Amino acid sequence: MATERPSLGLTERLQAALKERGQRWTEQRQIIVEVLAASDGHATGAELVERVREQDPSATPSTVYRTLDLLEELGLARHHHGPDGRETYHLEETVEHAHLHCRGCGAEQEMDAVVAAPILKAIATATGFSADLDHLSLHGLCRRCAAARGPSTPRAKAGE
Amino acid sequence: MATERPSLGLTERLQAALKERGQRWTEQRQIIVEVLAASDGHATGAELVERVREQDPSATPSTVYRTLDLLEELGLARHHHGPDGRETYHLEETVEHAHLHCRGCGAEQEMDAVVAAPILKAIATATGFSADLDHLSLHGLCRRCAAARGPSTPRAKAGE
DNA sequence: GAGTCTATCGCAACATGTTGCAATAAGTAT
DNA sequence: ATACTTATTGCAACATGTTGCGATAGACTC
Incomplete structure (x- = not known):
């Protein structure tokens, strides 16, 4: 069934990776991944924080940044620093x-x-x-x- | 006379450049240039702020950063961003x-x-x-x- | 030396991240 | 379903820069 789903798995991959490491799947993480995926291309840390807070006003910057770090550890996202030193994130799927x-x-x-x-x-x-x-x-x-x-x-x- | 002074002019060059632009020579700037010159090699913004404040506790970060920006405009200093996005400054004299x-x-x-x-x-x-x-x-x-x-x-x- | 013009300064508030800690809640065992 | 363990969260404080604004003080004229 449903073997046709194209980019199946971003969420599923994440859940699996977390479980394997004894870490947890939370709604915050769900939201952050969705926002990052929706921010096709690049987005600064501040932008991501803002968009996440639109979805869930109770989310705090520390949670967002910590989750982004986690996504990098898991190899699902990457960040680099713009010319002004600010952070820019994007999903690893993007072409290198x-x-x-x-x-x-x-x-x-x-x-x-x-x-x-x-x-x-x-x-x-x-x-x-x-x-x-x-x-x-x-x-x-x-x-x-x-x-x-x-x-x-x-x-x-x-x-x- | 005294044509022998080797690196004569850092301060003098700065004074001249400022005058030409209708800008002013102040003690703060003197101190900041000295500190930067003494920080042979590279130094982060925070380090420079701290060292300047050792010389003059009344100096504030805003003044230090604004002066560093000014030095860059005048072509006497440069900065780049380290891997964590923090700023690193050095004098332009340094070999490229x-x-x-x-x-x-x-x-x-x-x-x-x-x-x-x-x-x-x-x-x-x-x-x-x-x-x-x-x-x-x-x-x-x-x-x-x-x-x-x-x-x-x-x-x-x-x-x- | 006194007066004027305005560049510079210090302060306070803000922007973007980071970190320590106590409270919460996810996942697991009973 | 209940209890337990500990990862995660939110908060508050901090670190590093940036910006607006009123007060200060260079530099120049008279």
Whole structure:
């Protein structure tokens, strides 16, 4: 029966993983996972807290953050830090990618894992360091902003 | 005379730059620059605040952070965000380098500008994005930790 | 030196996370 | 169904930055 459900299991996987570790399935966690899944793409910690509180006003930030940490431990979610140091979360299902943040126009660009692979390899060769792709967040100028500033102005002040 | 003074000018340069912009030279700024200069290498915002307050207990965090922002605007200092999102400052004089933070042992490794240059170029070629070397902070595993985990365990949980 | 203009400062409140602890409640055994 | 164990929650306090505002004090003119 119902073998057709497409992405079956997010909740079920979580329940199973928790049980295995002697941890508990609670309504708060249900809500937080739902919110995260609904926040397709990325969402900051503060945004997630707010959305969870819409569903359940009794939820507190500490619970939300602790649950997000738990989801990371279980490998179901990941987070990285934006250019201002704030946290951004997304489900692990998302395709792996690095984040490129332009300090000129503020745009967020992604770099696919396939594109990034040789670059990570180059870093490893040069330094022995194996970088995490997904936790990688670069700051700089996108093609357009770089062009706009001319090739002779590699660095200029910008808010941030 | 006295053309021999080696790194003459940090304070003097700052005074001149401020004057030019119609801004003011104050004792607080003097202290903050001194502290930053003495914190050879890197220091977090909180550390700098604390050290400044040792010199002048009346100084407040807002003043320290605002001054650090100012120093960045003037191009005398830079900051980047560590793996936990906290700020780290250093004087611009420091040799340009990227930061590699190991999530295995917590060590901080640096990647020289010369080593990084071809990597940045590769990123630019692949994506059109010009990354800032100095604001670049990678997370991953250093050579030793990567080896310790074996080649088949690319990712494992770790406090971060 | 006194007066003026306004950059800077200190304070207080806020934003985003984190942590310790006592109360609650999930899961299990009786 | 009841009791028990302990993971989880909510609260309150803290850590690190940020922001608005009125008071202070640089720097400049007279």
